[in-house]
Amino acid sequence: MALDSKIPHGPISDKWTDYKDHINLVNPANKRNLDIIIVGTGLAGGSAAATLAEQGYNVKAFCFQDSPRRAHSIAAQGGINAAKNYKGDGDSVYRLFYDTVKGGDYRAREANVHRLAEVSANIIDQCVAQGVPLAREYGGLLDNRSFGGTLVSRTFYAQGQTGQQLLLGAYSAMNRQIGRGKIKMYNRHEMLDIVIVNGKARGIIARNLVTGEIERHSAHAVVVGSGGYGNVFFLSTNAMGSNATAAWKIHKKGAFFANPCYTQIHPTCIPVSGDHQSKLTLMSESLRNDGRIWVPAKQEDAQAIREGKKKATDLSEAERDYFLERRYPAFGNLVPRDVASRAAKERCDAGFGVNKTGEAVYLDFAAAIKRYGTEEAFVKGLDANDAALVTKLGAEIVKSKYGNLFQMYYKIVDEDPYTTPMMIYPAVHYTMGGTWVDYNLMTTIPGCFSIGESNFSDHGANRLGASALMQGLADGYFVLPYTIGDYLAPDIKMGEISTDLPEFVAAEKEVKDQIDRFINNKGTHSVDYFHKKLGKIMWDKVGMARNAKGLAEAIEEIAALREEFYKDVKVPGSANEFNQELEKATRVADFLELGELFAKDALHRNESCGGHFREEYQTEEGEALRDDENFAYVAAWEYKGKPSDAVLHKEPLVYENIKLVQRSYK
Numbered sequence: 059m060a061l062d063s064k065i066p067h068g069p070i071s072d073k074w075t076d077y078k079d080h081i082n083l084v085n086p087a088n089k090r091n092l093d094i095i096i097v098g099t100g101l102a103g104g105s106a107a108a109t110l111a112e113q114g115y116n117v118k119a120f121c122f123q124d125s126p127r128r129a130h131s132i133a134a135q136g137g138i139n140a141a142k143n144y145k146g147d148g149d150s151v152y153r154l155f156y157d158t159v160k161g162g163d164y165r166a167r168e169a170n171v172h173r174l175a176e177v178s179a180n181i182i183d184q185c186v187a188q189g190v191p192l193a194r195e196y197g198g199l200l201d202n203r204s205f206g207g208t209l210v211s212r213t214f215y216a217q218g219q220t221g222q223q224l225l226l227g228a229y230s231a232m233n234r235q236i237g238r239g240k241i242k243m244y245n246r247h248e249m250l251d252i253v254i255v256n257g258k259a260r261g262i263i264a265r266n267l268v269t270g271e272i273e274r275h276s277a278h279a280v281v282v283g284s285g286g287y288g289n290v291f292f293l294s295t296n297a298m299g300s301n302a303t304a305a306w307k308i309h310k311k312g313a314f315f316a317n318p319c320y321t322q323i324h325p326t327c328i329p330v331s332g333d334h335q336s337k338l339t340l341m342s343e344s345l346r347n348d349g350r351i352w353v354p355a356k357q358e359d360a361q362a363i364r365e366g367k368k369k370a371t372d373l374s375e376a377e378r379d380y381f382l383e384r385r386y387p388a389f390g391n392l393v394p395r396d397v398a399s400r401a402a403k404e405r406c407d408a409g410f411g412v413n414k415t416g417e418a419v420y421l422d423f424a425a426a427i428k429r430y431g432t433e434e435a436f437v438k439g440l441d442a443n444d445a446a447l448v449t450k451l452g453a454e455i456v457k458s459k460y461g462n463l464f465q466m467y468y469k470i471v472d473e474d475p476y477t478t479p480m481m482i483y484p485a486v487h488y489t490m491g492g493t494w495v496d497y498n499l500m501t502t503i504p505g506c507f508s509i510g511e512s513n514f515s516d517h518g519a520n521r522l523g524a525s526a527l528m529q530g531l532a533d534g535y536f537v538l539p540y541t542i543g544d545y546l547a548p549d550i551k552m553g554e555i556s557t558d559l560p561e562f563v564a565a566e567k568e569v570k571d572q573i574d575r576f577i578n579n580k581g582t583h584s585v586d587y588f589h590k591k592l593g594k595i596m597w598d599k600v601g602m603a604r605n606a607k608g609l610a611e612a613i614e615e616i617a618a619l620r621e622e623f624y625k626d627v628k629v630p631g632s633a634n635e636f637n638q639e640l641e642k643a644t645r646v647a648d649f650l651e652l653g654e655l656f657a658k659d660a661l662h663r664n665e666s667c668g669g670h671f672r673e674e675y676q677t678e679e680g681e682a683l684r685d686d687e688n689f690a691y692v693a694a695w696e697y698k699g700k701p702s703d704a705v706l707h708k709e710p711l712v713y714e715n716i717k718l719v720q721r722s723y724k
């Protein structure tokens with residue numbers, strides 16, 4: 059099957075407008091005749107559900123939590139990008155487009171990214187109209203801060219809880235439609251398969267997680283907004299429930315999976331502290347606006363700190379190595395995440411790490427506290443030479459910007475980040491890969507759309523900070539509502555789709571068979587036992603740095619682990635009850651397949667780009683070395699029975715508006 063990305067013709071800045079002018083429309087009365095299933099009510103699915111219902115479609119929305127308010131999106135801390143140029147610092151749609159393509163190491167589709175930049179400003183207006191309390195400056199205008207990979211301030215935020223506030227906005231918009239009966243909300247329901255009738259997505263099979271009942275649901279189109287698959291690593295900053303099942307199930311039924319190996323390892327997370335952990339915690343990138351990253355300049359000092367003989371604050375300026383500022387003077391601490399993560403790993407591998415395991419660097423706010431404090435002393439007419447006063451005033455400003463993050467750090471690490479630098483280390487955070495979609499956000503299954511983190515679009519090989527919320531909300535509020543109408547226009551007279559069709563019966567049987575298999579498997583090990591083992595293989599051999607040997611081993615080890623899992627997993631309880639072990643089993647089964655495809659994709663991509671770093675392909679300075687001649691394409695994998703048999707399809711990436719050059723942030 060040839061991949062058709064359906065990119066409209068014409069100049070890049072006209073494509074989206076021109077597209078909207080010429081698509082098929084469904085008139086308001088006919089929208090009432092059409093049902094849409096939305097799997098996932100995070101920012102992507104929630105915004106889509108609210109908008110499509112407002113337009114008049116009948117929406118059935120599903121999430122596995124007890125409320126859309128608990129989607130993983132609520133964890134987003136730092137902010138959301140938009141090309142509003144409120145700071146007058148030279149931002150524009152083109153610059154956001156350029157930064158995103160460059161940040162993604164030239165592995166994103168130009169047309170989609172430009173559209174994203176175009177609609178970015180509308181998102182902020184929409185959210186403000188909903189009442190989202192984005193931070194404001196003294197004069198009342200919306201405030202901005204900077205994120206990595208850019209030279210402007212374009213990130214809108216609500217302290218360190220931007221995702222939560224945006225989600226509450228989308229959720230209230232959804233609630234209005236739930237109240238009107240236009241959205242039927244299925245909380246605590248998990249989609250376990252898609253139903254395809256005559257080649258088109260026409261429904262899903264879902265499990266009621268409270269009663270265990272298996273249900274059939276039909277619709278004229280199915281939208282998957284199920285989030286990312288970072289938990290394939292077991293430990294990540296994702297919510298514990300985040301999983302790949304919906305995306306993987308549609309992959310197995312015909313949706314190509316694109317660039318599975320593009321994973322983002324975020325540089326500023328609280329380091330792993332031991333085997334007992336089931337989750338990692340992010341310290342938002344916004345902290346790099348004011349925090350300076352460093353390690354001791356001398357290995358002896360690093361060792362003394364590791365042994366508890368010295369403290370960070372014992373080291374003078376001259377004894378510190380601000381390695382990002384040294385290596386990347388233009389962007390300094392605000393280089394993109396892939397660059398910052400690799401630089402931290404390089405210093406730790408070289409013996410400069412500062413925690414007990416040697417896998418941590420410092421994120422230090424002392425300079426910012428002093429700078430803000432001095433300014434505040436001047437503003438208030440106080441003594442700017444009084445060090446204690448300056449520190450107090452500065453800490454108050456830092457608290458107003460990042461207070462909840464500092465509190466979180468304090469609660470987890472039991473150290474006060476106002477007086478001693480935070481310790482941070484890279485951790486799995488976001489997946490740029492996902493189901494392949496065309497310009498309409500439709501997968502290779504007609505009528506099955508994918509939005510938000512679950513699709514592969516827009517971020518290339520590395521996502522810039524604060525761009526996931528932008529993309530999820532762009533997809534849900536402003537893109538899908540147009541493109542899905544174009545697809546649905548021929549179906550207006552079709553009527554309701556019966557769930558008695560043989561395709562529903564067959565899909566339901568498949569789901570029930572898998573559940574029965576788990577329940578009746580009298581194995582000896584818990585689901586987590588296998589998940590942890592998978593995570594270790596992924597982190598050691600498919601993680602921040604990869605090589606051909608390790609990847610080939612990982613592929614074999616994951617396949618063997620999968621076999622062991624099916625033979626020896628123990629799932630207590632029954633199918634007809636609230637059974638979280640069973641939920642985990644079906645999810646880990648999918649991770650065990652996805653992990654293998656992930657490694658296969660990483661092995662085939664003989665280059666380094668963004669979050670995909672192959673040790674064999676690096677510059678003398680240790681930067682990622684792309685091979686544009688052979689790898690400037692989206693790798694879209696077609697399922698053929700098992701991950702090892704997946705067939706590769708290539709969508710060539712053509713750069714007509716941005717010159718392809720090796721990325722530099724110096």
Ligand SMILES: Cc1cc2nc3c(=O)[nH]c(=O)nc-3n(C[C@H](O)[C@H](O)[C@H](O)COP(=O)(O)OP(=O)(O)OC[C@H]3O[C@@H](n4cnc5c(N)ncnc54)[C@H](O)[C@@H]3O)c2cc1C
Nearest residue numbers: 098099100101102122131136137249285510511524526527
């Ligand atoms: C700690 C942290 C901080 C972040 N901070 C930022 C930030 O500051 N700025 C930024 O731009 N990005 C940030 N991100 C990334 C961003 O939060 C996510 O990419 C984004 O929220 C994903 O939204 P989503 O709607 O695609 O998916 P999610 O919010 O993950 O929602 C997924 C939905 O799908 C449902 N679901 C999944 N599978 C099924 C199934 N099988 N059946 C039924 N329902 C299902 C879930 O119940 C949920 O409702 C952060 C990420 C993390 C981990």
